[in-house]
Amino acid sequence: MSIRIWLSRPHMSGKEQAYVDEAFASNFIAPLGPQLTEFEARFADYLGDGVHCLGLSSGSAALHLALRMQDIGPGDEVWVSSMTFAGGVFPILYERATPVFFDLSPNSWTIDADLLAEALAEAASKGRLPRAIIPTDLYGQSCDLDRLEAAAAEYGVPLIVDSAESAGASWNGRKCGTGGDLSILSFNGNKIITTGGGGMLVSRNKEAIERARMLSTQARDPAPHYEHSTYGYNYRMGNVPAAIGLGQLEVLDDRVTRRREIFKRYTETLGGIDGLSFMPEPDAAYSSRWLTTLTFAPELCGVTREEVRLALAQQGIESRPLWKPMHLQPLFAGSRYVGHGFDEALFWNGLCLPSGSDMTDTEQDEVIARVLDVLRIADHPDRRHDDASQMRF
Known part of the structure; x- marks a missing residue:
């Protein structure tokens, strides 16, 4: 689509x-x-x-x-x-x-x-x-x-x-x-x-x-x-x-204000759901929230990042996985990596939601509704078959 x-x-x-x-x-x-x-x-x-x-x-x-x-x-x-x-x-x-x-x-x-x-x-x-x-x-x-x-x-x-x-x-x-x-x-x-x-x-x-x-x-x-x-x-x-x-x-400052508003609406509607975690903001930081990013823990929320991404795509909504860490890229195979794999977990479970400053509240409401739809289907496995033609997991 x-x-x-x-x-x-x-x-x-x-x-x-x-x-x-x-x-x-x-x-x-x-x-x-x-x-x-x-x-x-x-x-x-x-x-x-x-x-x-x-x-x-x-x-x-x-x-x-x-x-x-x-x-x-x-x-x-x-x-x-x-x-x-x-x-x-x-x-x-x-x-x-x-x-x-x-x-x-x-x-x-x-x-x-x-x-x-x-x-x-x-x-x-x-x-x-x-x-x-x-x-x-x-x-x-x-x-x-x-x-x-x-x-x-x-x-x-x-x-x-x-x-x-x-x-x-x-x-x-x-x-x-x-x-x-x-x-x-x-x-x-x-x-x-x-x-x-x-x-x-x-x-x-x-x-x-x-x-x-x-x-x-x-x-x-x-x-x-x-x-x-x-x-x-x-x-x-x-x-x-x-x-x-x-x-x-x-x-520029108006654009930052708007993107922070978009982030806030996402967290107010989705932030209390088990298994969903949004990018934190340290006390010293004032983030522009260029993109709203969150992770999905399948063992808690019942769906994977990829299931959500594909469901949104079927409705003409663009979302994207978080950056794939460079040490996982074929180009850098064998490169030295210092860490514990937290960035790897973010990549496998993380998603960027639509965050453009020209996005309307109505459009954002649709994004939120589609994410909630996927989560509700996860709560009711019997619905997956009925919706398979639309969701295409």
């Missing part, structure tokens, strides 16, 4: 068109222009904390440049959250470095700071510290910036925070995107705000941002001709996408 209720689709505010019209009227259609400069400056103001911003073609491009800023190279170890999008790991391979994957904390569903601290102490005792640490802000929730920054500083290891999924969220009042030595953001089409694709590299280190800016435009040295003393990339964000971003930035 065709999709009627999307997981998270772009949500335009109407403000974007005026900025795009300005870009067209001025003929700044080529990659660079005033809208891009303004988008970078306004986002830096939004984030605060004295940061500088560089608009890029994707969050993965931002992460790749962050690794270049730290001179990551062949054979270097980079410690990273295992449960993340592939684009949060592939840039490590671009530099022929070696990822080491870390489990999540049950208290936050972000990288386990205890495991990381223990591993750092052990690595330091052996003189084998990693060259960088990349924790992921998962599904709109910040990792524990306080503990991670302290641990990284204690051992002198650069911290690159992958905030691709958490624009608009915060940790102890600090906006996501301001953590570590460098942070990255994503404006992909399914993110809380979008430029149709795009990302941003953020740092308080202005020199690092300026060097990344040079590398992102094919590493052209200052000269009237094309002069290159190193290699670079075609990674800059275009001026027209930045114009869209300017309109989206104006409603």
Whole structure:
């Protein structure tokens, strides 16, 4: 069936068109222009904390440049959250470095700071510290910036925070995107705000941002001709996408408010059911709730994640399993993994429900009703046969 209720689709505010019209009227259609400069400056103001911003073609491009800023190279170890999008790991391979994957904390569903601290102490005792640490802000929730920054500083290891999924969220009042030595953001089409694709590299280190800016435009040295003393990339964000971003930035906090409302309605209607557990929010966190995520314990609720997902799909409702941890991916078979398999359990039992800020209450009510339908069928096994043609488990 065709999709009627999307997981998270772009949500335009109407403000974007005026900025795009300005870009067209001025003929700044080529990659660079005033809208891009303004988008970078306004986002830096939004984030605060004295940061500088560089608009890029994707969050993965931002992460790749962050690794270049730290001179990551062949054979270097980079410690990273295992449960993340592939684009949060592939840039490590671009530099022929070696990822080491870390489990999540049950208290936050972000990288386990205890495991990381223990591993750092052990690595330091052996003189084998990693060259960088990349924790992921998962599904709109910040990792524990306080503990991670302290641990990284204690051992002198650069911290690159992958905030691709958490624009608009915060940790102890600090906006996501301001953590570590460098942070990255994503404006992909399914993110809380979008430029149709795009990302941003953020740092308080202005020199690092300026060097990344040079590398992102094919590493052209200052000269009237094309002069290159190193290699670079075609990674800059275009001026027209930045114009869209300017309109989206104006409603970012509104989008966060709406997604938190959606999360609250899900928890109020489904949160009391045995076997259903939603992503927790630590006291220090203010999650954007980019996606509402929950797990199903079949031994308690009688259904699996996959049964729920397929039942929703049959009604034209898009949902999705949580990220499959990178250490379970065929590409990374045999890679080192530090953890107890909590992230594996999240993957096998976890589901992302429709969470787009343009989803109506009526649409959300339908999602909730369909989930409840599946659970009721589980309570009455004799109904499974009658509904089999509709549910298609």
